[in-house]
Amino acid sequence: MIGLGPLEPLLADDAITDIMVNGPSRTFAEQRGKLVEMPVRFRDAGHLLNIAQRIASAVGRRVDESSPMVDARLADGSRVNIVVPPLALDGACISIRKFARRTIGFRELVEFRSLSEPMARALEIIGRCRLNVIISGGTGSGKTTLLNAMSRPIEATERVITIEDAAELQLQQPHVVRLETRPPNLEGQGQVTQRDLVRNALRMRPDRIIIGEVRGAEAFDMLQAMNTGHDGSMSTIHANNPRDALSRVENMVLMAGMNLPSRAIRQQIAGAVNVIVQVQRMRDGVRRITHVTELVGMEGDVILTQDLFTFEFRGENRDGILEGRYAATGLRPRFAERLAYFGQEAAWNAATTGV
Incomplete structure (x- = not known):
């Protein structure tokens, strides 16, 4: 998987189903059915934007001021939505719906x-x-x-x-x-x-x-x-x-x-x-x-x-x-x-x- 920095431990945690990044200093996750703020921080807004652009470029998409919203998918099948400034006022927002590693019957x-x-x-x-x-x-x-x-x-x-x-x-x-x-x-x-x-x-x-x-x-x-x-x-x-x-x-x-x-x-x-x-x-x-x-x-x-x-x-x-x-x-x-x-x-x- 492409380097996702602070998000990688959350993606590896099977108890987490959704990850929501609201700018460089606020990240939430749904863990066992409850929304919880996670101890995850990005260095700055530029670091977060770089990761967002890395996700988009991996699937041949672009996300920047001229194209500030994009849907993408990680290599493991997880679904990603990205919104960046100027639409996202507090820094890039990344929403990840994790792909289930096992099928649930x-x-x-x-x-x-x-x-x-x-x-x-x-x-x-x-x-x-x-x-x-x-x-x-x-x-x-x-x-x-x-x-x-x-x-x-x-x-x-x-x-x-x-x-x-x-x-x-x-x-x-x-x-x-x-x-x-x-x-x-x-x-x-x-x-x-x-x-x-x-x-x-x-x-x-x-x-x-x-x-x-x-x-x-x-x-x-x-x-x-x-x-x-x-x-x-x-x-x-x-x-x-x-x-x-x-x-x-x-x-x-x-x-x-x-x-x-x-x-x-x-x-x-x-x-x-x-x-x-x-x-x-x-x-x-x-x-x-x-x-x-x-x-x-x-x-x-x-x-x-x-x-x-x-x-x-x-x-x-x-x-x-x-x-x-x-x-x-x-x-x-x-x-x-x-x-x-x-x-x-x-x-x-x-x-x-x-x-």
């Missing part, structure tokens, strides 16, 4: 209290039965980690195409094609967007398409893919709850310039997406799945949903850990026929009702 997520064992079994069944899933949550809530876990049941015989702005997914299957967007060069040429990649992926004979995060007009093409036989496709989205996620997808489809009435867009969403999984980073630092919500159709102009699992908050213990329980609602899912087709009906009933 449902067993580890249960140990982290992110979900219950029955919920983990249900999500594994959802992945195995090739349901279309959107994982919704805020920044740093664990969406990508959960997407990695939900990809584990994918069969080795399936051709999977992943599309990301910055490669973070760690699929373990042998037949995976990884695609990554490309920003424009300094002349504004050569950009390849997620929408370009989704459209091209449809020509590559995919069984599933997995989009790391849907942010804009590519939402329309994602819905088209889900509605045209690419079952088991998945993505993440920034949203605070399942209903908000639906509104965001609708707005993103409008960004594609499609002159469609709202009802038609909602019909596309209701027909394409089977399940929304809501994940939230709570104030005790634990990332919890708060809803597993199924889309069940339309009533008038409204998309109907039903919760299959929820997290019921009950209070806080003496150690500041939030307490509650993960509860199955016991409602029969609309995708029950899909469960039977894949031979998972008994396993689903055991996970959701204990029978």
Whole structure:
């Protein structure tokens, strides 16, 4: 790895997931779910700027007064965002989302209290039965980690195409094609967007398409893919709850310039997406799945949903850990026929009702 000076011990610490440098004298890190100020100092603003430029140049990018913001990636896959003066008033800011050295599955997520064992079994069944899933949550809530876990049941015989702005997914299957967007060069040429990649992926004979995060007009093409036989496709989205996620997808489809009435867009969403999984980073630092919500159709102009699992908050213990329980609602899912087709009906009933 290129020399990163004072940041190297933080990058080597497996307990740290995020590093945030706010100028030469203030550095914070997320350590075991909590934000902590670290005893890290740079010699001066020039030393910090030099390291920021070193990170950018390693991936063929430039960061300076004329181009003061840049996204980059370290050699180990960690994602980096850099902002330098004059935009950053107190010196260069570097935000690093560390790349996980080991893949985290449902067993580890249960140990982290992110979900219950029955919920983990249900999500594994959802992945195995090739349901279309959107994982919704805020920044740093664990969406990508959960997407990695939900990809584990994918069969080795399936051709999977992943599309990301910055490669973070760690699929373990042998037949995976990884695609990554490309920003424009300094002349504004050569950009390849997620929408370009989704459209091209449809020509590559995919069984599933997995989009790391849907942010804009590519939402329309994602819905088209889900509605045209690419079952088991998945993505993440920034949203605070399942209903908000639906509104965001609708707005993103409008960004594609499609002159469609709202009802038609909602019909596309209701027909394409089977399940929304809501994940939230709570104030005790634990990332919890708060809803597993199924889309069940339309009533008038409204998309109907039903919760299959929820997290019921009950209070806080003496150690500041939030307490509650993960509860199955016991409602029969609309995708029950899909469960039977894949031979998972008994396993689903055991996970959701204990029978």
